[in-house]
Amino acid sequence: MNSEPLILTKQLTKSFGDKLAVDQVSLEVVGGEIFGFLGPNGAGKTTTIKMIVGLLQPTAGEVYVAGYDVQAEPLAAKAVKGYVPDTPNLYKKLSGREFLRFVGDLYGMEAARVDRRIEEMHKLFDLSEAIDQTIDSYSHGMQQKTALAAALLHDPKVLVLDEPTVGLDPKSARLIKDILRQMTDRGAAVFLSTHILEIAERMCDRIGIIHQGRLIAVGTMDELRSLSLSQAGTSLEDIFLTLTGGAEYTEIADVLS
């Protein structure tokens, strides 16, 4: 694992009017690491991710991607990262191939390299049948895979994924896990948010938990256990519920059942 942080946020804050969505979040993700970002609905995960990839301007604080200040050098920071949003809104009237070529051109890739990477991607994601059909005929899962292919097209050093496994079949979800591991093996940093705690527990080297805009815990599974005063073997679900105050719902569920 590389010790140099490829994603670094310092006191990152975002407010929308009176509402404080993200409150002084500071974290770092180093090369070769998969960082899982967890939190209840509306905790500020997507807002944090959007600030990291340059889609939202922070109200305060700083973000660095691969050493580039996202505010001061946005183009350099964007060029080294790949991003998959939670909802893959793609251009419906383009075919998968046309969309990937478009993305390749936006990232300044050479035509020959783009074509080679597209061949690799559609074989990898099993999109060969659909690659020349327009995206409006794709299922949600296929659109998700196309968005992931677009994010990987330029072989980014930093990959940011917002709920990447939503809508994917188990085979594709497993494929994504394998790809992410391969990327980190090559020294890339992966930052992903997910609601599926089992994925976070199995895949992520470190986990950050955000609650009401504040980063309330960061660390490996063992570190989180000690932080939540849990015993060895406690699941991430229990740790998550203890830290975010959702444990009482488990009791309600028990009563209802």
Added chain:
Amino acid sequence: MEPLKLQNRQHSGLIASVLVLLRMRLVLIVGGFRRATWRGKVGYLLLVVLILVGMGFAFYLSWQLLKLIRSPEISLLMGDLGQITAALPGFVVTAAFVGLFLTSFGFLLQALYLAGDMDFLLSSPLPIRAVFLAKLLQAVLPNFAFVLLFGLPVLYGLGYVGAYRWLYYPLVLLVLVAVASAAAGLASLIVMLVVRVFPARRIAEVLGLVVGVSSIICSQSGQLANFGDLSPAQTTQAFSALARFNSPLIPMYWSGQGLVAVGTGSWLTGSVLVVATLLVCGGLFMVSLAAAEKMYYSGWAGMQGSLQRKKAPNRVRNRAASGRSRYWSYRLLPQAVQALLKKDLLVLRRDLRNLSQIITPLILGVVYTVMLVRGRANGTEASDAPIWFQDAISSLAVYANVGIAIFVAWMLLNRLGLVAFSQEGPSYWVLKSAPVSERRLLVGKYLLTALPAFVLSGTFFVVISILRQTPTMAFLYGLLALSFCIVGAAGVSLSFGVLGARFDWQDPRKMASGGAGCVGSIAVMGFLGVSFLLFAGPTLIAAGIGWEPWLAQAVGLLLGGLFCLLAAGLPILTLSKRVGAFMET
């Protein structure tokens, strides 16, 4: 747990379930009105008043027209028009059926396949037939109201003029309801059949294109027809086309004849024909409803009957092989700008809803060109006006070519510039997260706005100039002036496109935010008017002040050119920050 209540609802009857669904729709409408701004509420109320006034006016107009048709003076001039008035009910009912069938098709396609609430409704404890009935009623009611707006005053006017029996009036309403139900039922059946073959979204796009183009052709065809030259004989002939609806081969003939028979007191003929109409319409409605419902529920209509076309493999060519031919263009434009332009043009071409908006200026351009050429062919008579005035008018006639081309450009610029960014919709994240500067995005969108307008209106200008045999110098000057006008207007249009950009739309018709769209459109028109004056003004007054034509044209080019170039640079130089802040909320 109270399964009993659910069971009760399930068996509470078709009508009750339909009412539940219609009440939900009503709640949505009332809620929409309550949440509307004061301006919106006043607008709604004004609309209702206008509709009522319109109905009253239509009734009065029909009454007076029918009285006129029956008058002895008109009979002397145009012969007996009694056959025409007798055919009127059949014509109105047929028109109502065809109109309701066509409009219901679009509504039902939307309601059954594109609205996205069918799964929710069909999984609720309501009879499937109730869901279908409610959807049919939702589709047909607004159009039925429209039919009533125009059809009822005509039919009631006819009854009033002909002093028809009282039974005629409620039967007119009943027949129209029956016809509307049959049309909606048949439309639902056709929707099921068509969706089996083509994807619903594609059909909606094609329908949008056809409706858009047809309505613009219909609205403009009157401009080309010379109604003023019609003789009384031709008018009578045109009117007697109506009498053809009095044929027993047309099913709606029965209803029309039946209504007239009831009105005139021929009870037996009238009741047989009206009852036959009601039975046929009711039967058609029930059969269509049952068949459509079965097709939908069995999934038959949802399955694509034909395999999707596969793209030919030769289309998937390696771009590296064509790299050399693209080399020169890479040097002219950055790769990202080219990619953006290429993507936008592809999307523009493939989305038929866009295509209809682009075809509109073409149709209007053709119509006005024909009018202009025809106007010139009609000849100009010798005038007593001073020579300088005649010269000015002659110059103005030359610049009418530019005027038409500018009009075509204006319509295109409204479509392209004002929604240049908005058309990205929720997909804008692709551009915003890519390493492309805001200025390059602006350049790409500027080219998207200017190039199609330039190509289309330039082509128009060349064609009109050839048709009107414009002198070479005037042609060249006009082409330059037109180019500069488009260069500047594209800048103004794009500026408003940036200021009014919105990415949260679901319906493509709401891409342009109301205020920016309307003001932008007026501003572009104003800009084009001012630039046109700057180019044409010196030439128009040249003869009056004793300037040589070349000098006037040079002054025009200088004034207009500078003004247009300034406007072209406006968005690219000043709005980068605004583009950077897109999607921030």
